Amino acid sequence: MNGRELVDTELARLVDSLRYCVLVHDAVTKEILWANQAACDLLGFTLEELKPLKANHMSSPAREYRRELGVAWLQEAVDRGVSTTEWCYRSRTGTDVLTEAVAIRVDLDAGAVVLVQFRDIAAEKAVQQDLSRTSSRLETFLRHLGEGIVVVDDDARVVFASQSAARLLGIEDLQGRCFRDHCDARSANELRELLLHTAPGRPLRGARLHWQRPTGEWTWLAGTCQYIDLEGDLQGHLLLLHDITDRVEVEHQHWRDTQYLQHLARYNAMGDMAMAIAHEVSQPITAAGNFVAGVRSRLADLDAPSSDLSFGLEHALRQIDRASRILTALRQYVTRLEQAERVNDLNDVVAEIEYFVTLRASQHDVRVTWDLASCPLPVLCESVLIGQVLTNLAFNAVDELARWGDRERSLTISTRRLQTAVEVVVADNGGGLAHPDPAKIFDGAFTSKAHGNGIGLALAHRIVTRHGGTIRVEADEPHGTVFVVRLPLVDDPDPEWGPLAIADPQTRSA
Numbered sequence: 001m002n003g004r005e006l007v008d009t010e011l012a013r014l015v016d017s018l019r020y021c022v023l024v025h026d027a028v029t030k031e032i033l034w035a036n037q038a039a040c041d042l043l044g045f046t047l048e049e050l051k052p053l054k055a056n057h058m059s060s061p062a063r064e065y066r067r068e069l070g071v072a073w074l075q076e077a078v079d080r081g082v083s084t085t086e087w088c089y090r091s092r093t094g095t096d097v098l099t100e101a102v103a104i105r106v107d108l109d110a111g112a113v114v115l116v117q118f119r120d121i122a123a124e125k126a127v128q129q130d131l132s133r134t135s136s137r138l139e140t141f142l143r144h145l146g147e148g149i150v151v152v153d154d155d156a157r158v159v160f161a162s163q164s165a166a167r168l169l170g171i172e173d174l175q176g177r178c179f180r181d182h183c184d185a186r187s188a189n190e191l192r193e194l195l196l197h198t199a200p201g202r203p204l205r206g207a208r209l210h211w212q213r214p215t216g217e218w219t220w221l222a223g224t225c226q227y228i229d230l231e232g233d234l235q236g237h238l239l240l241l242h243d244i245t246d247r248v249e250v251e252h253q254h255w256r257d258t259q260y261l262q263h264l265a266r267y268n269a270m271g272d273m274a275m276a277i278a279h280e281v282s283q284p285i286t287a288a289g290n291f292v293a294g295v296r297s298r299l300a301d302l303d304a305p306s307s308d309l310s311f312g313l314e315h316a317l318r319q320i321d322r323a324s325r326i327l328t329a330l331r332q333y334v335t336r337l338e339q340a341e342r343v344n345d346l347n348d349v350v351a352e353i354e355y356f357v358t359l360r361a362s363q364h365d366v367r368v369t370w371d372l373a374s375c376p377l378p379v380l381c382e383s384v385l386i387g388q389v390l391t392n393l394a395f396n397a398v399d400e401l402a403r404w405g406d407r408e409r410s411l412t413i414s415t416r417r418l419q420t421a422v423e424v425v426v427a428d429n430g431g432g433l434a435h436p437d438p439a440k441i442f443d444g445a446f447t448s449k450a451h452g453n454g455i456g457l458a459l460a461h462r463i464v465t466r467h468g469g470t471i472r473v474e475a476d477e478p479h480g481t482v483f484v485v486r487l488p489l490v491d492d493p494d495p496e497w498g499p500l501a502i503a504d505p506q507t508r509s510a
Contacts, residue, residue: 017037025074025113027111064088087099087101152179157177158179170213288317325384342380349381367408375417394413
């Protein structure tokens with residue numbers, strides 16, 4: 001066939017304008033008769049340069065693209081009418097171009113030809129390979145994934161489940177099952193609420209479900225839920241689940257252990273309370289007994305003035321009232337300290353103990369100086385407990401001073417406001433610290449009294465620390481002892497000052 005005649009036809013001019021690459025081979029010799037411009041551009045040859053080339057001149061040197069294979073492919077098209085293959089052409093610059101090629105036999109008036117259409121598929125092939133690798137990796141990951149992937153519709157019916165989900169849930173065929181049917185009542189309701197609040201555009205939500213396997217075994221599942229819409233192919237609520245049965249068992253065991261420890265702590269607190277009652281209540285009860293004894297002796301004297309009797313009875317009642325308040329405060333201390341806490345002015349707390357401290361001091365010729373801050377000192381505290389701490393410190397100081405009859409005995413109680421705290425200072429001019437380590441004074445084993453047991457300072461330390469405060473002791477100069485109680489300052493308290501909702505005192509900073 002004359003290639004010139006083919007080029008001059010109108011059809012050839014139309015084909016030459018295609019973006020698709022076209023080569024025309026002679027059906028018998030397989031020589032190139034013509035190529036359109038797209039083929040010339042891709043391969044980098046002119047039409048005249050292409051015509052004398054054979055398959056080995058314009059194909060990859062790889063074995064699968066040998067000349068005889070190319071000729072056989074063209075011959076198959078001659079014999080069968082059409083033949084498709086992947087053929088790797090080589091451009092003039094030596095670049096391999098992988099193509100999808102279709103050879104079609106066309107019978108023209110001048111004779112039969114093979115029309116080869118081909119296009120560069122290197123980029124597509126690379127994409128396909130990447131997709132294949134990604135798909136293979138994803139399939140491997142999903143197969144060995146510890147988490148189960150389940151997609152359910154609005155009614156919790158499963159529309160998709162991964163292999164790992166089937167393994168996790170113990171059901172091979174989850175498709176079409178209602179997920180809620182395998183949950184206990186509480187988890188079923190939780191899942192229903194979860195699906196109602198999981199909609200397009202909303203963030204992930206967490207879930208914890210109690211699931212029953214077909215074997216009857218119950219397991220705990222935790223995960224996240226999110227609405228998905230994969231271009232209409234897969235829609236629903238995606239549940240990413242993992243087994244937390246072991247963790248839940250640990251949590252339950254921890255809860256049981258905590259309950260047991262709280263039970264033991266309550267009994268321990270009851271023991272502390274009994275010791276505290278024995279120590280603290282003995283003081284007002286003894287004082288009340290003394291006043292009652294005084295009244296009794298006055299009653300024997302018919303000429304005794306009634307004012308003396310009234311004085312004795314009034315002070316006995318005040319001591320008994322003090323003992324009652326101590327018992328109430330200690331009972332609250334053992335249960336929940338927060339329930340008894342209010343915002344109080346620390347100056348008022350100190351003022352409430354003034355009578356008792358002055359009375360005790362006067363019995364031992366101790367001069368007491370009260371130096372209270374002029375500004376309010378709002379603190380969150382149980383006033384009776386803090387008052388008892390301060391009373392205990394003051395009484396200890398008076399008892400210490402009573403031992404020193406050869407000097408002027410003085411006790412100073414003062415309050416002051418700091419930047420974030422308030423302080424009460426109890427200072428005496430007694431014998432000073434006899435204990436080598438001030439930190440051990442509060443461990444419950446220190447006392448300077450002949451019949452003391454040290455529980456007062458230990459209890460004071462516990463009360464102050466449970467209020468989020470600190471208590472310390474230091475030597476006074478030239479002699480004596482100083483106790484400092486520091487409590488957190490309440491910022492901007494309510495004008496009416498009253499109960500305040502707070503966290504556990506243990507969590508407050510000192």
